[in-house]
Amino acid sequence: MSKDNYERVLLEIDADPRIPGAKPFVHIGSLSYSTDKNEILFLFGSVFLINNITCGEDGFYTIEMTLYSDYDHQLKPTFDQMRNKYYxxxxxxxxxxxxxxxxxxxxxxxxxxxxxxxxxxxxxxxxxxxxxxxxxxxxxxxxxxxxxxxxxxxxxxxxxxxxxxxxxxxxxxxxxxxxxxxxxxx
Structure with missing residues (x-):
């Protein structure tokens, strides 16, 4: 894949650890090789709802996401259908x-x-x-x-x-x- 196919992206993730049914995540900044990193590790299989995608004047895309919970009643039918197909x-x-x-x-x-x-x-x-x-x-x-x-x-x-x-x-x-x-x- 050429470099022209890549876009710069900033992920803004709203992840509340108190939400029931959400996959766990952990701050791993202290384990990073770079001391100025503020890194979060999400468990494989975490699902996010994309709320908004914008492109700023600087060319960076900002993707606003929310950590999905199995208990979200609006998304449950969609997620159940995907789970039946892939899981x-x-x-x-x-x-x-x-x-x-x-x-x-x-x-x-x-x-x-x-x-x-x-x-x-x-x-x-x-x-x-x-x-x-x-x-x-x-x-x-x-x-x-x-x-x-x-x-x-x-x-x-x-x-x-x-x-x-x-x-x-x-x-x-x-x-x-x-x-x-x-x-x-x-």
Whole structure:
């Protein structure tokens, strides 16, 4: 990515630690290498509501955000819908990669999936999900041969780790069949 694609951004975050249901955060300024930093670390999976975005005369964008709480009744239906689509247990790099995939940001999604795969323990259940998502991205990009490699890796993993007849195995067989259909090999 070239430097021209970047914008300067200032994040103004309203985060009240007393809000029930909000992810925890902590001031880590004392741990920073730079003594003049006032840094806050938010737990991975924290969600923010964007209140306003402005661009000042100096070219800096200011994004005003509020830390989201699970108990916010206005946002709960939207967040529940997103949770049902992306949330499969614990929020992870794979969850984030799935969101990037849905935004057609395949290179970034692949980067997060590969990082996640590298950190997963052997035979972790998310391994097959990673392979399936990589296969889906390859299909979306029209690289059917690459998608078959990923789907076959997923199938081999599932056949080795899941009980015989698990529906996920059939889903991967279907994905492989769909790729062959798209390639014209019936």
């Amino acid at each position: 499969h247990g614990e929020i992870s790099l794979l969850t984030f990669a799935q969101v990037l995939y849905d935004l057609n940001r395949f290179d970034e999604a692949e980067e997060y999936i590969n990082r996640y795969l590298h950190d997963l323990p052997q035979d972790h259940e998310d391994t097959a999900r990673c392979y399936d998502l990589l296969g889906s991205m390859a299909v979306a990009e029209g690289d059917y041969d690459k998608s078959l490699i990923w789907y076959n890796q997923s199938l081999e993993f599932k056949m080795r780790t899941l009980p015989k007849g698990d529906p996920s195995i059939a889903e991967t067989h279907k994905s492989i069949g769909d790729v062959y259909r798209k390639k014209g090999n019936r």
